[in-house]
Amino acid sequence: MPLARTHSVALVGVTGHLVEIEVDISNGLVGTILVGLPDTALREARDRIHAAIVNSGEEWPYRKITVGLSPASLPKRGSWFDLAIACGVLAANGKVPSAASAGVMFFGELGLDGRVRPVRGVLPAVAAAVRHGYDRVMVAQQNAEEAMLVPGVRVIAAATLTEAASWLRGLPGPGDGGPAAAEYDRADDLPHRHVPNGVAGEPRSPRDTLRTGAMTPDLAELLGQSMARRAAEVSAAGGHHLSLLGPPGAGKTMLAERIPGILPELDRDAALEVTSIHSVAGHLPEQISLLERPPFFAPHHTATKAAIVGGGSAVIRPGAASLAHRGVLFLDEAPEFARDVLDALRQPLEAGQVTISRLGATTSFPARFTLVLASNPCPCARVAGPAEGCRCSPAARRRYLGRLSGPLLDRVDVKIELEPVSRRELLSDRSFSESSRTVALRVVQARERAAHRLRDTPWRLNGEVPGSELRRTWPPAPGSLAVLERSLERGLITARGVVKVIRVAWTLADLAGRPRPTRDDCHAALGLWLGVRR
Amino acid sequence: MSGAPVSSVPAVPSEPPSEARLARAALTYLAEPGDPVLGALLAVCDPAEVLAVIKADTLPVGTTVNQIGQIGLVDQANQIGQVSQFGQASRAALGRALGRWRVRLPKLPAGAGIADAGRDGIRLVCPEDAEWPTVLDQLGPARPYALWLRGNADLRFACSRSVSVVGSRAATSYGAHVAGEISADLGERGWVVVSGGAYGIDAAAHRGALAAEGVTVAVLACGVDYPYPAGHADLFAAICAQGLVVSEWPPGSRPARTRFLIRNRVIAALACGTVIVEAGERSGALNTARHAADLGKPLMAVPGPVTSAQSAGCHRILREWGATCVTRAADIIEMLSPLCVPDPLAPGGSPRPAAAAPDAWPPSGAPSRAVMLSQDDDAPCRDDLDADCARVLDALPSRGGAGTSTIAVEAGVDLDTVLRCLGQLAGLGFIERCDRGWRLRRH
Numbered sequence: 001m002p003l004a005r006t007h008s009v010a011l012v013g014v015t016g017h018l019v020e021i022e023v024d025i026s027n028g029l030v031g032t033i034l035v036g037l038p039d040t041a042l043r044e045a046r047d048r049i050h051a052a053i054v055n056s057g058e059e060w061p062y063r064k065i066t067v068g069l070s071p072a073s074l075p076k077r078g079s080w081f082d083l084a085i086a087c088g089v090l091a092a093n094g095k096v097p098s099a100a101s102a103g104v105m106f107f108g109e110l111g112l113d114g115r116v117r118p119v120r121g122v123l124p125a126v127a128a129a130v131r132h133g134y135d136r137v138m139v140a141q142q143n144a145e146e147a148m149l150v151p152g153v154r155v156i157a158a159a160t161l162t163e164a165a166s167w168l169r170g171l172p173g174p175g176d177g178g179p180a181a182a183e184y185d186r187a188d189d190l191p192h193r194h195v196p197n198g199v200a201g202e203p204r205s206p207r208d209t210l211r212t213g214a215m216t217p218d219l220a221e222l223l224g225q226s227m228a229r230r231a232a233e234v235s236a237a238g239g240h241h242l243s244l245l246g247p248p249g250a251g252k253t254m255l256a257e258r259i260p261g262i263l264p265e266l267d268r269d270a271a272l273e274v275t276s277i278h279s280v281a282g283h284l285p286e287q288i289s290l291l292e293r294p295p296f297f298a299p300h301h302t303a304t305k306a307a308i309v310g311g312g313s314a315v316i317r318p319g320a321a322s323l324a325h326r327g328v329l330f331l332d333e334a335p336e337f338a339r340d341v342l343d344a345l346r347q348p349l350e351a352g353q354v355t356i357s358r359l360g361a362t363t364s365f366p367a368r369f370t371l372v373l374a375s376n377p378c379p380c381a382r383v384a385g386p387a388e389g390c391r392c393s394p395a396a397r398r399r400y401l402g403r404l405s406g407p408l409l410d411r412v413d414v415k416i417e418l419e420p421v422s423r424r425e426l427l428s429d430r431s432f433s434e435s436s437r438t439v440a441l442r443v444v445q446a447r448e449r450a451a452h453r454l455r456d457t458p459w460r461l462n463g464e465v466p467g468s469e470l471r472r473t474w475p476p477a478p479g480s481l482a483v484l485e486r487s488l489e490r491g492l493i494t495a496r497g498v499v500k501v502i503r504v505a506w507t508l509a510d511l512a513g514r515p516r517p518t519r520d521d522c523h524a525a526l527g528l529w530l531g532v533r534r
Numbered sequence: 535m536s537g538a539p540v541s542s543v544p545a546v547p548s549e550p551p552s553e554a555r556l557a558r559a560a561l562t563y564l565a566e567p568g569d570p571v572l573g574a575l576l577a578v579c580d581p582a583e584v585l586a587v588i589k590a591d592t593l594p595v596g597t598t599v600n601q602i603g604q605i606g607l608v609d610q611a612n613q614i615g616q617v618s619q620f621g622q623a624s625r626a627a628l629g630r631a632l633g634r635w636r637v638r639l640p641k642l643p644a645g646a647g648i649a650d651a652g653r654d655g656i657r658l659v660c661p662e663d664a665e666w667p668t669v670l671d672q673l674g675p676a677r678p679y680a681l682w683l684r685g686n687a688d689l690r691f692a693c694s695r696s697v698s699v700v701g702s703r704a705a706t707s708y709g710a711h712v713a714g715e716i717s718a719d720l721g722e723r724g725w726v727v728v729s730g731g732a733y734g735i736d737a738a739a740h741r742g743a744l745a746a747e748g749v750t751v752a753v754l755a756c757g758v759d760y761p762y763p764a765g766h767a768d769l770f771a772a773i774c775a776q777g778l779v780v781s782e783w784p785p786g787s788r789p790a791r792t793r794f795l796i797r798n799r800v801i802a803a804l805a806c807g808t809v810i811v812e813a814g815e816r817s818g819a820l821n822t823a824r825h826a827a828d829l830g831k832p833l834m835a836v837p838g839p840v841t842s843a844q845s846a847g848c849h850r851i852l853r854e855w856g857a858t859c860v861t862r863a864a865d866i867i868e869m870l871s872p873l874c875v876p877d878p879l880a881p882g883g884s885p886r887p888a889a890a891a892p893d894a895w896p897p898s899g900a901p902s903r904a905v906m907l908s909q910d911d912d913a914p915c916r917d918d919l920d921a922d923c924a925r926v927l928d929a930l931p932s933r934g935g936a937g938t939s940t941i942a943v944e945a946g947v948d949l950d951t952v953l954r955c956l957g958q959l960a961g962l963g964f965i966e967r968c969d970r971g972w973r974l975r976r977h
Contacts, residue, residue, distance in 0.1 A: 226939045226949055394704040394733060398765070419970060425937030432939050432949045483961035490963060491714065491745040512950070520954045527957025531967055 002026060004091030004098045007134065008084035008106050009125040010076045013316060013356075013363030014276045016128020020070050021081065023088035028064030036069030039077040048079075048110050049086045056114035056161040061093045075361055077315050080119040083108035083138060086161055087168060096168040104156070105129035105137040107147075114161040118142035124276040126150045138164060138181065145190055149275060149290050155184045219258045219436040224421030224429045227531050228255050231416040233439050234528065236262045237446035238507030239461030241349070241371040241411050243334075243404075245532060246418030248381050252374040255418070256298070256330040259372065261436040263294040263327070264444045270326050273366060277325055281318050295327035297369075301336035305344045309354045310365055316356050321348045322365035334373040335403040342408055345371070349411045370463075373412065375401060413463055413500045417532045446510035462506045467499035476505055480519035484526060492530060501525045557581035558660045558680040559648045559784070564588060564635045565679070567782035568796045571631040573675030581679070588635050655774070656684050656758055656785055667693040670803050672829050678782045678800060684758040685778035687726075687749050692778060696726035696751065697866055698805035698826075700798075700819045701735025701812040706844050709735055709812030711966065712836055714742035716809070719863030721748020726777070728753065728805040730797065731770065733763055735811045735819070740773060750777040753804065755797040756789035757781060780804075798822040807832035807870045809860060813847030820847050823855065832869050833857040861976065919959075922947055926955035927964055927974075935970035 002025045009016040032046045046067075053060050067085055069076055084106035091098040107125050108116040118140040126137050126147045136154045139147045144157035158164040158181035172178030184190055222229055228244070232255055235242040242259075244252040266274060271290045278284050278291060299307060299320040306312065310319035321329060331337060348354045348367035355364045378392040379400045392400075451460050453474075459465050465474070484501060487493045493501070505517035505525040514521065551559075558581045565572045575584050642648075659665045660680045667690045670677050683689060699717050701709055717727045717739040727743035729736040731752035743750035752773050754762070758781045761767035773779055782800060783793070798818065802808055802825035810833075813819040826833045835857040838845025851857040860866050919927065922945075929944035930936060936944070942952035956972055959965045966975045 224937065224939065226937070226942070227953070230949065230953060398733065417967065419937070422937060422940075422970065425940050425971070428937070428943040429939035432942065483958050486963075487961040491718065491742070492961065492963075523957035523961065524950065524954040525957065526961050527953045527955075530957065530960040 002092055004088045004101070006084040006088040006091070006101045006106055007104070007129075008081050009128050010074055011078070011121045011125060011280065012074075012361050013365050014121075014124045014273075014280050014318070015363075016125045016131075017071075017074055018128065018132045019074070019076060019081070019084075021084045021088050022066075022068045022070070023085065023092040024066045024068070025061050025089075025092045026064050026066070030062050030064065032065040032067065034067045034069075036072040037075045038069065039075065041079045042069075042076055042081055045079065045082050045085055045110075048082055048112060049089065051112040052082070052110040052114045052161050053086060053089065055112060056165070058090060058095060058161070058165060059093065061089070065089065065092075078119065078121075079109040080107050080121075080125070082110040083116060083158070083161075083164065086110055087138075087164060090165055090168070096165055097170070100168040100170065103134060103136055105134045107137060108140045108143070108158065110161060116140040116158045116160060116164065120282040121276075121280040122146045123149055123272070123279040126153055126155075127272065127276065129153075138167070144184060146275075146279060146284065148184065148186075148190065149272065156181050157184060157190075217254070217258055217261065219262060219439055220433040222251055222254050222258060223433055224426040225251050225255065225418055226429055226432050227528070228416050228418050229433070229439075231414045231528055231531075232259050233262060233443060233511065234504055234507050235259060235370060235372070235414050235463075236439075237443045237462075237511050238413070238450065238504065239370055239463035240413035240504060240507065241463065242373070243409065243412045243415045244372065244374040244418060245377060245415070246374075247376060247420060250418035250420055252418055253330075253332055256328065256332070256372045256374060257296065258436060259328050259370065260294045260296040262440045262443050263370075264440065264447060265292050266294060266326055274326050277318050277322050277365060281323060283323060293327075295324055296330065297324035297327065298330040298332060301331070301333045303337070303341060305338075305341050308341050309344045309348065309367070310356050310363075311358070313358055316358055316361065316363045318365045318367075319354070321345060321354055321367040321369060324369040325366045327369055328372055329369040330372045330374070332374045334375045335379075335400050337403075339403060339405065342403075343405055346407055346411075349408075371411065373404065373408075375404065377401070410496070413503055414528060415532045416528065442511050445513070446507065449510045449513070450507070462503055462510065465503065465506075467496075467503070470499060470503055470506075474506065474516070476502055476517035476522055477519070480505075480517060480522045482519075484522055487526065487530070493526070497529060501529050504528060553582045554580060554662065555658065555660055556648055557585040559658050560585050560642055561679045562682070562782065562784045563642050563648075564638045566793075566796065567678055568676045568799065569631070570675045571627060572635070572679065573677060575628075576677075576679065577675060588632060589639065654684070654759055654785075656682060659683055659689060665690050667804060669693060670800070673799060673803050676799060680782075682758050682781050682784060683778055684780075685774040686776070687751070687778045689751070689778055689780065692726045692749050692751055693728070693804045693806075695724065696728050696805040697870065698728040698801045698808045698822065699735070699739035699811060700729055700801060700808065700822050701739075701810055702814050702817045702819060702844055702847075703732050703734040703736070704814065704844065705734035705738065705812050706838075706842065707967075708838060708842075709836075709844060710738040713738035713811040714745075716811070716836070716863050716866065717742030717748075717750070718746040720866065721746030721750070723863065723867060724748070725863075725867065726751060726805075728801055730754070730794070730801055730822075731762075731766060731773075731779070733765070737766060737769060739811070740769060744772050744776055747776070751804065752777070752779045753797055753801045754779060754781045754789075755783070755793035757783050757785040757787040759785045760788060762789045794818055795821050799825040802826040802831060803829055805831070807834060807866065809834045809836065809866055810848050810851060810857070811836045812838060812844045813851075814844055815846045815850070817847045820851065823851050823857070827855055834860040834866060834869060836860060916964075922951050923955045923958055926952055927959055930965060930972060930974050932974065935968040935973035937971040941972060 004023050006021045008019050008021060010019045034043055034046060050060060087101055087106055090096045091101055107122060109119050111117055122139055122143040123146050127150045129137055130150050130153050135152065136156060137147055138156040138158055141157040141159045144155050147155045156167055162179060163181040166180035171180040173180045173182050219229055231242060234240060236259055244255060246252055271292050274295060275291045297320045306319060308319045309321050310317060349371065352368035353364050354367045355362065378397040380392050450462050454460055484498055488498055505521040508521040508524050509517040561581060658680055665688055697720055699713055701713060713735045720727055721743040726749045727739050728751045729739045731754055740750045740752060750773055752770065756762045758779045761770050770779055798821045802822050808822060808826035808831060810819050810823050823833055833855060835848040835852050837859055838848060852859055858869055925945040925947065926941060929941045938952060942949055945952065963975060965972050
C-alpha cells in the first residue's frame, strides 16, 4: 500500500497538539520530501530514518517518498517524529500492516543504528495523546516510565526500530521470547534498567536532591531563628512571597531551602503539571516517577531574563519561574540580579503564568510559585556597625537595596530580618524548634481551611487575594485593628503595610484553626512585619 | 488639622515688583549667598544701586562707590570682624568681587519676570517684605540677599516657633527613629521643624513632622524647583503642600558641595534652636551646630550609643560645646519656650505683618491639641497591657536586645504568644527591632 498514516504529538510549550503523519510512496524521482513546517532537527529526520531503516535490516523504498505532517500550519520542532515517520514508511512500503499503527501515538528519536532514543517532553505529549483518545503510545524504553505517569495509557517501550516493527507485525514480545517491543499497563511491570546515557543530545543537569524530597533538610535545624521559622511557615501556608534580609551566615539560604519541606505534597494534577514542565525542560532526574514534592529552584544571580521566565528562539523552553511552578523560586542575593530580570518576574507573579512570544509561536508556561528573596543589607556584605568595618556609603546601601523594584516588593507579604544568632538565643530556641513534619501538618490544614473559605473565588491561597477584596470581603474580627491603627498613626507602618499584615493575619488564623483573625492574630502579624528595622 | 501655623498663600503683590525687589532677585543669580562683600554693600546701599554698580562696565569712581570703598565697607567690615582683610585693600577687594559677580551677568534672566511670583508657585521674599523672617538679620553681612520660597506656609510665622532638627545622612535606624519621633511630637504640639531635606536624619525629621500634620521647612542648597536628592522629589512635594521649601539660590540652581555649608547658617538662623540627632565626627550637621552656637541660639543634641560612630559628633558637642542633652520633644520645648513663646517676632523688631500676628496662636478659642498633649504625656501606658504582654515586656533586657526565643523563655510563654505580644508591644511603641532582636524603646 503506497499510503500510510501514523500519529505523533507536537509540543508548543507544555501543550501537546496531535500531528498526523502521512507517508506516500509513488513513482518519480528517488528522494524524500518532508512537508508541513518542519524545523532543522525534523528535516534531518530523512537521513536518520533512512539509515535507521537500512541498518535495522528493513527494506528502504528507493522511490519518491512524500512525508506530510498535518496540520501543516503548526510549526513542528524536534526529533521525536522519527519513530512515527519510520513506522509510516514501513507501513507505506507494505512491510508492516498499516492497520497496526491505528490508535497508537509514536514518540521517539531514531539513532542511525536503529535504536530508539529517549527525548524530552514525553509526559505532556502522552497526556495530550490520551486527551485526544489514544490509549497506546510507543516511546523509547528509557521514556517508558515517564509515559506511564499518565493514567490510563498502555505503553509500548521500543528499544530499537526492529522491536517496533516486530510489534507492528504482531510478533510475540520479550515475555514470550519474541523480538517485539514490550507492552506495559502498570509501572510496576517495568524492568528498572539503568540507562547511562541521558536524553539524546542533552547534557542532563545534576540530579537535584532537594527536588525529589527524599533529602529535604529539616526546619528544626534552623536553630535560633524562631521568627524566621514562623515566617517560613506563614509563607508556606498562605503562599505569601517572602523577603529575607540579613548579613551572610544568618541563615537566609538555609531557611529558603527548608520551605519546600513544609509545603504539602503536590496533588496528582499539580504533580503532572510540574513533571510536564520539567520534562519539557529536560530537567527530569533519571528513574523518577512523578515529581510529588514542590520544586525548589535557585537560579544564580547572573541568570538572564530568558533563563528566569523562559525563552529561546527555535524551541521555547520554560525558565526558572516555571520550573519553580507550585514550589519555591529562591533568588539569593536578590539585589545582584539584573533589574530587567527582576522586573520580568512581575508578570508571572501577577498572572501565575508566563507568556512568551517568539517568531512562529506564542507559548504559555504555568508559573505559580512562592518567591523568596534574600538580600544582604549592603553590597560589602559585612555586618553594619562601627566595629565590623562596613564602609559602604549611605548612597551605596540605598542604591543596593533600591535595586529591588517597588512593584516586586509590593508582592512580598512577609519581610523578615535575620540577625546572627547569639549563643543564648540558640539555647533558648531548643524548646521551640519543631520538625518540618510537624509544621507541614499545620500548613496542610491551614491551606485546606483557606481553600474552603475561598472556594467560590478564583483564589486558593491567602497570598493570592488582592488587597481590595481582602478589605471588602474578609475583614478581621471587629476591634482587632486598634494597635494596627495606632501603628499607622505613628508612622510605623504604611497603609499598604496594613493590608499585608491583615493578609498574614488570615494565614495565622488559618494556622491556628480560627474562623477569622482575632486581635492576637493581627498582633502576631504586626510582629512579623515590624520585625524589620526601618 | 493640628494647630500648625499655616496661613493662606501670602497675597501676591498686585503692583509690579519694585526696583529693589528686582535687584535682589538679580543678586541671588549673580553672587553666591553669604558673600560678605555683597552683604556689607547691601548694608549701606540700596540693592538697585549695587546692581547698577555690578552692571556698569568699569568700576565707577562716583561718590557712592567711594563711600562704600573708603568708609562704609571698612567700618562695616571692621565692626563685624568677619572681613578683616578689608581695611586698606578694600577697594581692591571690591574690584575683585565685582569681577566675580560680573561673570554671571550673561546668565541673568532678563526683564521684570525675574522676580515673578506666580511661576510654579515659587515666590521671592525680600528683607523689606512682611514675610521676611527678621531672625535672619542676626547673620549680619552673611544675611541672605533674598529667599526663594515654594509652599503654602508663611515663612516668618513658621519660624517664630521652630526647631531645626538636623543630622547625618548616614543615619542609623536609631537616629532616624528618634528624629522622626521627636519631629512628629514637635509637629503635634504646633512647632515647626526646619531641616535640610537630605537623606537620613533630615528626611526622618521632615517625614515625622508631615506625619503629625505639622508644618516643616526644608532649606535647600539648590533651587527650590530642583529636587536634590532626586529620591526626595515626593518628599519635597509633600513639604510644599504642608510647609515650605526655602532656598537662597534662584530656581534652577544645582547643588554643590560648598553650598551645603553656606546653606547651614540659614537653617541655624531660621529656627529658635537646633537639635543634632545623629552626627559623625565629620558630619555637616556639626557645621550647622557651629552656626547655631555662633548665633547664640540654643544648641541641643540627642545622645546615642557611645559605641556608635554615628553619634560621636553629638557626644562631642555635648562635651565640648555645651550643648544641651535632649531625648524627647518635651525637653526641646522646655528649652526653647522662654525664648520663643512670649513674642515670636522679637528679634529684629520690625513692624509686624497682619497675617502673621501672634494672636493667631493658638488659632482658635478652643484649647489646642498641643496644649492637651503637653498636659498628657504621650508615652504608652504599661497599665493597659494584658498579663502576657506585661510579662513579655518585663522579659526584655533593660539594655541591649534579645532574640525572640530568649524573650519567650524568659517570659515563660510559647512562641505564638511571644510573637503576638511582641507585635502588640512594637505597635504600641514599647519596643523596637535592633541588631540583636528586640529591645526596649526609651521614652
